[in-house]
Amino acid sequence: MSELHVMSEKQSPPTVASPVSGAGKPLSVTKVRKTYGAMTAVDEVSMEIGAGEFVTFLGSSGSGKTTTLMMIAGFVEPESGSIVVGGRDVTRLAPQKRGLGFVFQQYLLFPHMTVSENVAFPLQLRGLSKQEIRTRVGETLEMAGLSRFARRRPRELSGGQQQRVALCRALVYRPPVILMDEPLGALDKKLRDQLQTEIKRIQRELGLTVIYVTHDQEEALVLSDRIAVMRDGRIDQFDTPQELFERPRTPFVADFLGAANFLPGTVESDDAVRLDTGGVLRIRRHDLASGVRARAAVQPGRLAVCAPEDGFCTGIVETVTYVGTLVRVTIRPDGADTCVRLEIPAGRAPLMGDRVGLTADPRDVSVFDGTAG
Amino acid sequence: MAVLAPPPEPVVAAAATGGWRRRLSGRRTRFGLLNATPVVVYLLVLFVYPIFSTLLLSLKDEDGGFTLHWYADALSGTSLDILLITLRISAETSAISLVVGFLLAYWITRLRPIWAGLVMLVVVVPHFISALVRTYGWIILLGDHGLVNETLVALHVPGAPFQLLYNELGVVIGTTSVMLPYTVLLLYAVMRGVDRGLIAAAASMGAGRLVTFFRVYLPLVAPGLVNAGILSFILCLGYYLTPALMGGPKQTMVASLIDEQVMKNNQWNGASALGVILLLLTFAGLLSLRLVKSVSEAAKNRGGA
Numbered sequence: 001m002s003e004l005h006v007m008s009e010k011q012s013p014p015t016v017a018s019p020v021s022g023a024g025k026p027l028s029v030t031k032v033r034k035t036y037g038a039m040t041a042v043d044e045v046s047m048e049i050g051a052g053e054f055v056t057f058l059g060s061s062g063s064g065k066t067t068t069l070m071m072i073a074g075f076v077e078p079e080s081g082s083i084v085v086g087g088r089d090v091t092r093l094a095p096q097k098r099g100l101g102f103v104f105q106q107y108l109l110f111p112h113m114t115v116s117e118n119v120a121f122p123l124q125l126r127g128l129s130k131q132e133i134r135t136r137v138g139e140t141l142e143m144a145g146l147s148r149f150a151r152r153r154p155r156e157l158s159g160g161q162q163q164r165v166a167l168c169r170a171l172v173y174r175p176p177v178i179l180m181d182e183p184l185g186a187l188d189k190k191l192r193d194q195l196q197t198e199i200k201r202i203q204r205e206l207g208l209t210v211i212y213v214t215h216d217q218e219e220a221l222v223l224s225d226r227i228a229v230m231r232d233g234r235i236d237q238f239d240t241p242q243e244l245f246e247r248p249r250t251p252f253v254a255d256f257l258g259a260a261n262f263l264p265g266t267v268e269s270d271d272a273v274r275l276d277t278g279g280v281l282r283i284r285r286h287d288l289a290s291g292v293r294a295r296a297a298v299q300p301g302r303l304a305v306c307a308p309e310d311g312f313c314t315g316i317v318e319t320v321t322y323v324g325t326l327v328r329v330t331i332r333p334d335g336a337d338t339c340v341r342l343e344i345p346a347g348r349a350p351l352m353g354d355r356v357g358l359t360a361d362p363r364d365v366s367v368f369d370g371t372a373g
Numbered sequence: 374m375a376v377l378a379p380p381p382e383p384v385v386a387a388a389a390t391g392g393w394r395r396r397l398s399g400r401r402t403r404f405g406l407l408n409a410t411p412v413v414v415y416l417l418v419l420f421v422y423p424i425f426s427t428l429l430l431s432l433k434d435e436d437g438g439f440t441l442h443w444y445a446d447a448l449s450g451t452s453l454d455i456l457l458i459t460l461r462i463s464a465e466t467s468a469i470s471l472v473v474g475f476l477l478a479y480w481i482t483r484l485r486p487i488w489a490g491l492v493m494l495v496v497v498v499p500h501f502i503s504a505l506v507r508t509y510g511w512i513i514l515l516g517d518h519g520l521v522n523e524t525l526v527a528l529h530v531p532g533a534p535f536q537l538l539y540n541e542l543g544v545v546i547g548t549t550s551v552m553l554p555y556t557v558l559l560l561y562a563v564m565r566g567v568d569r570g571l572i573a574a575a576a577s578m579g580a581g582r583l584v585t586f587f588r589v590y591l592p593l594v595a596p597g598l599v600n601a602g603i604l605s606f607i608l609c610l611g612y613y614l615t616p617a618l619m620g621g622p623k624q625t626m627v628a629s630l631i632d633e634q635v636m637k638n639n640q641w642n643g644a645s646a647l648g649v650i651l652l653l654l655t656f657a658g659l660l661s662l663r664l665v666k667s668v669s670e671a672a673k674n675r676g677g678a
Contacts (some may be wrong), residue, residue: 073577074576075573075576075577094576095573095576095577096576096578096580097579098574098578099579100580101577101578102574102577104570104573104574106568106570108568108570108573108574109574110571110574110575110589111571111593112592113499114591121578121580121588122578122579122580125578125580125584126579169578170577170578173578173579179577211631233578236552243511347642
């Protein structure tokens, strides 16, 4: 550990306002806005994030999720709106004055420092004693299972190990909020799964407030307490994974998270839609007027096959694909151009070419204005 | 620059190791030797032979016997002064061209690629012009009635016109302008390799600009600084034209002294001794470059032990 002594002697006086603090703090974003030329990257986004909460910004590229994160971090300045972390307004502060943690997709470890020097760096900035730095670095590396790599240089580590080090470096000084920009984007699937579990475990153990950006809905569902689904610089819906899944508020959310089937029709009453294919589909209560064009959305896992006369519509089974314990079935309803996708338990699978009916629990059916995207 | 050419190592190495006869009999080896022959001959004739004959010349007295007194002469009296002046001017030049080169290279890395290319061209293009023409250009600019002094006088700068030529300042201005492209090119290459994301990463952890510069940026470009500094120092040691034209009598450098000894005094032995000393200084420079590198490597490895 001799190099740590040398390093800390060279250190300059601490320039950071926030000392090493405890667990995660709440964060609130109010009507932040950012435009690039004619393009509105983030359009008056607001959200309240609780202390110790794991929140994910989910969206495709260009949805404004990364820009929002960068505004919270301080790398991008919002044109209007405010950002408050743990009761302190940081909207106009430089990134280094905000005291937050950031984990980058490209790891960005300092190549000229060892693993332990990298993790010690933010503590040295905060003027901690050598003894305390050594203890903290040791504990943090231990927790991430990196102790035996302490003296290595970043380039001697694999991608997954490097990202673990980056994670350690971001949480060793207990920032009030840790921001993560697609941290697992450069890793392969297996490693990603493994690190997701670890990130979640550490976040829970330490009570960290984490804001996580990803375009991978599965990752978002696994990690998050709440997910903000973003599109065109706005938040479509900010809810728990379960709510997003079961009660999508926009067709985009239904499609993006659940890959829902959309069935066009006309609203008949406050709990039914007459489908274009003929049948009447019972739906959950909604606020659309009768006679309005609408689209009913059902997740593939919430549809079931039944006898032709019992369903809201009938169709021919086109494909049956086994994927483990589930079977993916596509059915072409009579008089429709597109197929409906189902995921049903393997034991109840129909045969290809069967003529079947489709049913769904009204509580699982959402309905959206027919013209909405 | 010929001094910097690498010796024909591979051939020597192959012959020196055991079983060289077997090695030489291999078809690939024979082909390799055939290929290496022109280079080996070229280096022997134009590099090894001249150096050895210079060395021999510097060790011979008037009657052809062995002597060290040319070295004694070279390392005493005015000769020694000139040697020290040469070292001082070279050190000043490399220090200034490092600082200016650092700022210039840093600025270029922050430009858009198209502007960076253009500025780079502006930095390098003067090098394609004859050194003589360039030096006269400086003399015109820096003279008592040159553009620089006329401008300063017109601006009523106190003390203007300044003596910018035929003194150490003049020499250093001239040599710095010669070395600048080297330092800029070397530093630019290193700086381009520094991931800007690392700066953002440091900021995200709370590091201010100064801390980021000294703890992150500077260590990452340090190898380039060492290279550029030592290269410009070495190049400056043997530089002839600019010091001769832009300096005064007090700024005579070793190259001018050699010229004087050969052309005026017909004193080849003394000139040879000075040449050998210059060569040794250059080697010392290169050696210190190696040393700095291996020390920093060792420091890195100590971390990995």
